[in-house]
Amino acid sequence: MSVIRQAELRDLPGIYRVCLQTGDSGEDATALFRDPDLLGHIYTGPYVVGEPDLAFVVADELGVGGYTLGTSDSDSFAAWEEAGWWPSLRRQYPRVDRSGAAAGDAEFHDAELIDLLFTPPSAPPALVADFPAEMHIDLAERMRGHGHGRALIEALIDRLRERHVPGLHLDVSSSNDNAIAFYMHLGFVELHRVDTSVFMGLRLK
Secondary structure (H helix, E strand, O other): OOEEEEOOHHHHHHHHHHHHHOOEOOEOOHHHOOOOOHHHHHHOHHHHHHOHHHEEEEEEOOEEEEEEEEEOOHHHHHHHHHHHOHHHHHHHOOOOOOOOOOOOOHHHHHHHHHHHHHOOOOOOHHHHHHOOEEEEEEEOHHHOOOOHHHHHHHHHHHHHHHOOOOEEEEEEEOOOHHHHHHHHHOOOEEEEEEOOEEEEEEEOO
16 A cells, blocks of 8 residues: 655655666666666755655555655755755765766766766756746656556645745656656646756646
């Protein structure tokens, strides 16, 4: 039996695990990286620590099987990350020279993520002005097809509406057709494309 609840710090290992197991456009990315924590350090950890009241998980007897994480103000959150999240990780993971790594191997992919610790991903400023809230969601295979994704997103949206946030955005891989279709079904619209990213948004009021 699954339950949706607010995330807690003790959920971080499970959240990191789901992040890795869905990190290749929804598929398992475990084989792509040497360090299994890097994806979580970038895309999940700061949200659970920095804005825990906007972090929700779905869990069953096997542990955390999915999450939705967010922030109500991307710009303010980025400032918090710069002051309180990235510095220690930059010391732990100094930038490495990728020239000796074969494109596509684990060492190369790790180096790409380490670069993001120094130049964190962000949405276009014009988009954030109208859709300041940000969301990340992932579900393990066993949790899909049961309505958990919709329920997790609704929990986050309800909390954002309590804060009178005008809009919510997310970044999805352009190759993840299933996710794009799912978000469109929930009312999200495409706002911007750049490289392999599709930014989608939902007005909340």
